Amino acid sequence: MTLADTLRTSFKTVMSYHIRSLLIILAMALGVGAVVVLTALGDGARNYIINQFSSIGTHLLVVLPGRAETSGSFLGAVLGQTPRDLTLKDAQLLGRLPQIRRYAPLNVGAAELSAANRLREVTVLGSTANLIPIRHMKLAQGNFLAHGAERNAQIVLGAKIAQEFFPRSQAVGQRVRLGDSRFLVSGVLASQGETMGFNTDEIVIIPIDYAQAMFNTTSLFRILIEAKSHSDIEPAKQAILASLRQSHDGEDDTTVITQDAILETFDRILHALTLAVAGIAAISLIVAGILVMNVMLVAVTQRTAEIGLLKAIGATSIDIRRLFLAEAVWLSVVGAVLGLLLGQLGSFLIRLAYPQLPAWAPIWASIAAITVALLAGILASMLPASKAARMDAIDALNKK
Amino acid sequence: MGDQAVCALNNIDLHIASGEYVSIMGPSGSGKSTLLNIIGLLDKPNSGRYELDEKLVTNLSETEQAKIRREKIGFVFQSFHLVPRLTAAENIELPLILGGVPPEQRQIRVNEALQAFELKQRALHRPAELSGGQRQRVAIARATIMQPSVILADEPTGNLDHQIGAEVMSLLEDLHHRGTTLIVVTHDRELGGRAHRQIAMRDGKILIDHSDDTG
Structure with a gap:
């Protein structure tokens, strides 16, 4: 058959x-x-x-203060020392490393935003102009902390905030009050919705100096760093750790998270x-x-x-x-x-x-x-x- | 009751020449079906030799025996044994499929067989839609499609009325006239009497082996 x-x-x-x-x-x-x-x-x-x-950035590294230890002992903790803060100086130091394309220091806090007879609590990010490209944010209008204007009291509004405060008029060019300071709206973020549980539509961004003054701090919450290429991520991480160890008196008291590792x-x-x-x-x-x-x-x-x-x-x-x-x-x-x-x-x-x-x-x-x-x-x-x-x-x- | 061995056949010495028409008769339990099964290579004798076409076939492998059944032996059963879900034509085609005949040739041969057994009109009917006589004609067409040298018929008219049975018998006898060896097992004396050589069996032994002079 x-x-x-x-x-x-x-x-x-x-x-x-x-x-x-x-x-x-x-x-x-x-x-x-x-x-x-x-x-x-x-x-x-x-x-x-x-x-x-991936949408939150490319070749992204995040530097945060403190050391996440999974084993062994953290000498500082035993001696009652707190880890050293990350400072703007640290950030600037890291910015000079050859593997790094750009960096953005970051401070986060909350403050009351008031304008046009409206008032609401908002999440405030303090950073530099580099935050926008590093975090893949887009501006719908205006610009953010154009180079040379870092010292100005500028503010960028999230899309929803801009909509809430200035439903009829152009937000850019308006004056708003954040906490006790007055800011000039220089830009509005494009609506991106929620990414990783963080809604960029409901934040405002101000220059890092103003944020540190407002929250009365010299330490940074994070330093966001973009490596030059994918192959630079790991060397960048080592270079960052080495550089910070040196400036922190030989203490390994920072943690670098790479986006790749999380991914x-x-x-x-x-x-x-x-x-x-x-x-x-x-x-x-x-x-x-x-x-x-x-x-x-x-x-x-x-x-x-x-x-x-x-x-x-x-x-x-x-x-x-x-x-x-x-x-x-x-x-x-x-x-x-x-x-x-x-x-x-x-x-x-x-x-x-x-x-x-x-x-x-x-x-x-x-x-x-x-x-x-x-x-x-x-x-x-x-x-x-x-x-x-x-x-x-x-x-x-x-x-x- | 019990496991006592029963000798279905005992000391049988039988020679059937090519082209003979033989009937094997006897009451049930006489061993006639067993004899037929051994001739048809469906059963193996516990001892003794069986030669078919002057070739010893008793100790051939299962596959070789299947090949001999396919090519040299045609079975016709009392209960027709047609595959109920296949049409008449497909039932006739089965041995050709098993023999690995190419589809185009199968078609031609099945058509010839349908013609020869007057089943042309019934080709696409399933067994359930056919009369008893038609079913047995399909079975005979299937048994002869490979042009076997021996036709083994086990009570071929047992499930048919007298007239249809006679028609089926004359079909089988036609095959014999064309040179096929025909062996019919029956307990019907009249039917058995039509054969040129009549063998009567009882208790596994051949009682009478009578040949007509005209055979």
């Missing part, structure tokens, strides 16, 4: 038991579809978070999560495999007389085994393909419902789902097929 005939004959058999075949195909399809949709969700979430993280961690966690849900969904494929085994065992019993006849008219055990295996292959293949389509449709609907979530099933997941479905189907039909092949022709013929 040729392979083509085996496939054709078993295909006809599959088609002639349509309800039975439909149910198995459905079980297979749901299993494959579940793997595809769930991995699309997992991978979509991963991409969503990575996109969010990588998120990537790993979410990838593991995706694998886990794929694994859970794959269990349904094993269940489908068991279903195939059960149905094929019933089929062998039902078709005992037919098997006997086939043997009598010259089918070998191998022919019989292949016929039953081919039947399982058909059911699995059709189920897997249908499941893939179902999964793609499901992912498409998710993307339609949540446009910000890039729910594309990864290719490895689709390939793995189909492979597992085929393997489950074929492995599960091994036992029924060899049961059929081993059947005694006379017994089988005489069975009614």
Whole structure:
């Protein structure tokens, strides 16, 4: 019996038991579809978070005061010393490192903003002009602390703040009061919405000197640094740590976080999560495999007389085994393909419902789902097929 | 009750020449079906030799025996044994598929067989839609499609009424006239009497082996 005939004959058999075949195909399809949709969700979430993280900057390093120790002891803490503050001088020092393109010192606080008879509490960022390109912010109007104007009392409003205070008029050029000082609005941020839980639409930005004066501090909250290139990130981190150690009397009392490291961690966690849900969904494929085994065992019993006849008219055990295996292959293949389509449709609907979530099933997941479905189907039909092949022709013929 | 071994056949010495028309008769349990199964290579004797076309076939492998069944032996059963989900034409085609005959040739041969057994109109009907006589004609067409040298018929008219049974028998006898060896197992004396050589069995032994002079 040729392979083509085996496939054709078993295909006809599959088609002639349509309800039975439909149910198995459905079980297979749901299993494959579940793997595809769930991995699309997992991978979509991963991409969503990575996109969010990438959008806050490129080749970004964040310097923060204090040392995050996971083990060992921090001598300063034992001696009752607090870690040294980060200062503007530190920031300027770092700005001279060769691996660094630009830096922005950062202070954060809250103050009351009042203008045009309105008053509200706002989050205040104190920084320099470099904050805008480093953090990938965009200005809708005006500019921010144009070089040479760093000493001026300028303020940039978040999109929503500008809208709230100056709903009808141009915000740029208006005078506002923040805390006890007066500022000139020099720009308005473009609306960006929330990134990483931080809404840039509801902040105001003022020059770092004014912020430090307003919050009565000389220390910095963070120093944001952009490395020149991707390969400069790690050297930049080492150079920053070395430079700060030197200026802090040999004390390692700062922490440098690279965006890449955070990204990588998120990537790993979410990838593991995706694998886990794929694994859970794959269990349904094993269940489908068991279903195939059960149905094929019933089929062998039902078709005992037919098997006997086939043997009598010259089918070998191998022919019989292949016929039953081919039947399982058909059911699995059709189920897997249908499941893939179902999964793609499901992912498409998710993307339609949540446009910000890039729910594309990864290719490895689709390939793995189909492979597992085929393997489950074929492995599960091994036992029924060899049961059929081993059947005694006379017994089988005489069975009614 | 019990596991006592039963000798279905005992000390059988039988030689059937090519082109003979033989009937094997006897009550149930006489061993006639077992004999037929051994001739048809569906069963193996515990001891003894069986030669087909002057070739010892008793100790051939399963695959080789299947090949001989496919090419040299045609089975006709009492209960027809058609595959219920296949059409008449597809049932007839089965041995050709198993034999690896290419599809175009299969088509031609199946059409010839449908023509020869007057089943042209019924080609696309399933067994459930056919009368008993038509079913047995499909079964005979299937048994002869590979042009076997031996036709083994086990109570071929057992499920048919008298007239249809006679028609089926004359079909089988036609095959014999064209040179095929025909072996019919039956417990019907009248049917068995039509064969040129009549073998009567009882308790696994050949009781009578009678040949007509006209055979």
